[in-house]
Amino acid sequence: MPSKNSINRPKLTTNVRSKQQKLARKRDQRERAGHFNQARSADGSRSGEAKSVALDIYFGKEDSTTSRDQSHRGGLTNKTLSKKRAQKIERNLKYAQQRRLLTDVQAGLENKADDDEMNVDGGNKALLRKQEIEQSKNKKNNMSLIREALWNSIEDAQSQGLTLATGQGTTLGGPFFP
Amino acid sequence: MELAVSHEDSQILLKDKNVLQDSVVDKYRTAGQITQTALKYITGLINDIYHYRTIENPLTISELCLLTDSFIVTRLEQYYKNKVNERGIAIPTSIDVDQLAGGWSPEIDDIKNLKNWNKETTSVEDPLNSTVTGILKAGDVVKITLGVHIDGYTSEVSHSMVIYPTSTNEAGVVVPTGPLLDVKADAVAAAHIAIETVVALLSCALTPEKLPATLGTSVTGQLIRHVVNTIARSYNCAIVPGSRVRRIRRFLAGQNEGIVAEREYKGVVWTESHQEAELLANSEVKDLTVATNSSRSAPSAIPVDDFVVKAGEVYLVDLKMVPLGQTTKKGLVTLEVVDSAKGKSHRKNELVARSGIFVRDFAQSHALKLKTSRKLLTNIDRNGVYPFKLSHLSENFPIISTKDYNEQIVALDKDLKSFRLGMSEIINNYLCVETPIEVAKWVPWDHILKVSNQNGALSYDATASLTLPGHEVPLPKLGIATLKLKSLVRSSSETIDLPVVRECTTVVLCDSDTSSGERPELLRLTGGSKTTQPSWIQSKLELNNEDPTVQGIFQLATLVKDKRFGLIVRETQPMKQSVNQGSNENKDMEL
């Protein structure tokens, strides 16, 4: 290819390219400045929350950068998530979960220590946390839970409905052909 | 989509044309009258053949269907001629016996084919025998379904009648030997009571203050479902998937359900998912969903119970019940589609048939190769948007009673041959959809729960036609897709066929402007005490009077009876004049 300073340099292509780059830079700037974001008062606004495109894609949320058009919410995005990045997020989530459990245990211990005092809310909190932990434990086997429930209701003889046979029964019609 | 209708036009077609006026009600009423008359005609024919035995040579089911369709078309000729662009048969007459839930309307050339395909079911004891041979026998529950539309204003009816062994009483009158005592009796009772109750409920929508206190304050989808479920449970019945109480509109009378994802669907539907949800409702586990709705349709097309019935609307009440008296365990009632494949996987007791009813899918377009199929397609398009049978497209249809019956049948048979050739190409290119023939099946729940489901809701059944938007997955909580359920039904040895009882009626909720009297009234287009009287049955079960819902149902029944203070329900009567079909019958006897 001819150099930029050559007399025969392809002016058109360079011009077009520089224009594209210029536009891209501008768009990038606007995006970084947050001009494309929703108004803070909008329903779908996520202002104030931590923003990560990778996490958005991982959780299948709508992309914060492409949400300016209301009709294409959660639709197409040109952002991609690499496999490596996804694995990282997965691992981090696992660690976060473990950390939370640890802090829960600690908090429980502290609360126990404080239990002598009038901390009623704290006790409730701990209870709630406990339930939460249980739920998260069971979340994986949601399907098995449903199966369990269905098994229960199948084997449950009492919920047989309200069939009533007093001997009288029901008679419709009569000895003729309608 | 290639075709498009402008916003203004769609406003007119979907909204303005559905506003109840005197002219509209008149069209509905005329359609209802013709439907009632046709129903009377076919029940009369069946009674003559099997009960009074005045016709020696029994007509087969396909002949009965053809004769009734001809009757409707000749009757329609006299009404709204040159006044409306489209009028005709809204549902081709179908006669389903016992376990068939719908769609049994064989063509005239199917009589021989059916016998050839189903050689295993020739014995008289076989439950499918009357379906295959087309000759009914005592103890059969026969469901007759037919419909008429005038300018798109549709009235449909479905009625179940029982074939009895007959005896002659002291007065010399032929009477049934006794009432039906089988489990089928439960279903007949449940269906009859349910449909009458729902009609009464709908009439309460005109005057909500008269609704019994135990049933709430307004007629909603949830209330309708609750009431129907209560009645079904009382009679130890299950509601077959595909039952519905839905609003119908001009040209949108449920005939394209599953093909067209209809905008603003309003109605209660019963599917397998509701049986699953009901079972789960007893346990403490709630709000657990595994499969998500991946429907690409607009949310308004997905049927939900969250609606209020309003005056000025027209409703189709279509309920199918199966008795659970034979079953010992809890099970799922589902529908199996009959196909004409006779491969290795075919079982001996399975029905082999091809469906006779087709629906055009107008969203599809394709340049057909065969000349016959192109010609047929233009013929179909001219026929309208309602389901049709191939014989309706023939020039020899309708069968005229004054001409020779046999000659007409032979000519019709000849036409059908070329139509079948063209139809195969049309079907292969999805321009038309076959209305499936469905058989009601019962599968025990434990079999479903035992089986592992690796693919989850992702397995996709390309052959499953006519699923409602939002209900593509039959068991969403368990994540069992159509294909899996199909294989489950086939794999269990405990699966049984259940007899189905079907009642269907169309009602118009007229407000005070359009009603005949001062007060708002419910105009029942089809069914009612004159035309669809229940057959003589005796069920051991009855409604529990202590249940508040049942009390509400009893109150409703009394309200409907007392016209002065209660709810006004006006029934459309069949026409008085009888059509000269005598000569036709004579011809039949000579066969």
Place this chain on the structure above:
Amino acid sequence: MSAIYTCNSCSIAFQTSQNQRDHMKTEWHRYNLKRRVAQLPAISEQVFNSKVNSLSKDEVQEDQKKKKDDKRQMTKKDLRRKEKEALLEKKKKLLALAKESMLKNIALQQNSNSEMSAPKPEAVETVSENETVTAEKEQNNKAQVIPEHVHEEELTEEELAERLMKQKLESQVEINPETCLFCTNKTFPDFESNLEHMFKTHGFYIPEQKFLTDKKGLVKYMSEKIGLGNVCIVCNYQGRSLPAVRAHMLAKRHCKIPYESENERLEISEFYDFTSSYQDSKTATSNVHENTGNDNEDDWEDVSSDEENGTEGVATEEGDQEDDIPEEYLYNDGVQLHLPTGVKIGHRSLQRYFKQNLKPEKELTEGQGTLVAAETRTFLPAFDKKQYQVRQRVWQTENKDKKREDKRAAKFVNNQPYYRDQLLQ
């Protein structure tokens, strides 16, 4: 040395340059300048003033009728245009008069054709021989006429017409039927060969020959238009003389008989006889009437048409038939020609559109419309093989172009590491 400053156009002298300059700005000077351009002698100031006065009087009289605004806006251009228009109208009238008289003459001539055919052509020939002489005379006449020109307006219309007529007749050049209308001095042995020549070399096409009754008359009329009126037959361009018109017609290829608009057709309609075609349409229309009355399609085609032909052709007169033809049966809307029989003929220029074999647009019935309106399914656009092929071809050419460009550009790349481009210093 009385005056250094002069005005050549007005032939006067001035003492100071200021006077001369002032004079140059006067209307009189301008008028004289124009006269000079037109090779006319200058006029004195008195004559000019009197002329202006008389003109302005006329103007005032005219303008009193009109609004005052118009008067102010009336520029010289407009004035000139109006004058021209008036002159044209006069000429037209004269032409019409001449035509009438000519036609009468022709009629008389035809009547007495058998007796007196010889002397006239001779006279004509003499005229044509003296063509150049007459042209010279004409010029002389003009020179004589010029002084009188000033007084033209004062003459009455009739006098003017007479005079113009006289002039025209003086300068008339009769063109024989055997002579080409457009070439100078090209004579043929007979009329037909002349026509053939004119058709082949000049494209002098005579429309609707089938109905033409008086071919010679038509050509004669055209020759008069050219020879007597010095008018182009197509665009009515008014030439100064016969050679001028001929040059115009040859240069612009205005050698055909115009037969497009209604007026043009009417102009030469007297040489035609369309009665035979009227009979057809007459029967056709009457058939249509009958058809609507009887509703019997098979009968009217063979039976009634014969009868109508026989009876009506005799019974009705020509004038009646002309009146009877309704306008709507034959008209041209620019795209299609609607024939009285109801057949529409498309124009040749739109042939490629008529040739197309398009799928008729699908018209939905109400039921189908309702279903489509209620539909909420969304469909993927169908895979279009042809479109894809087109796109593929575009990609391929793009690739090829790029490669070629690169190759060409690479030729000019300088691979010398320490090369200094002189142009960039």
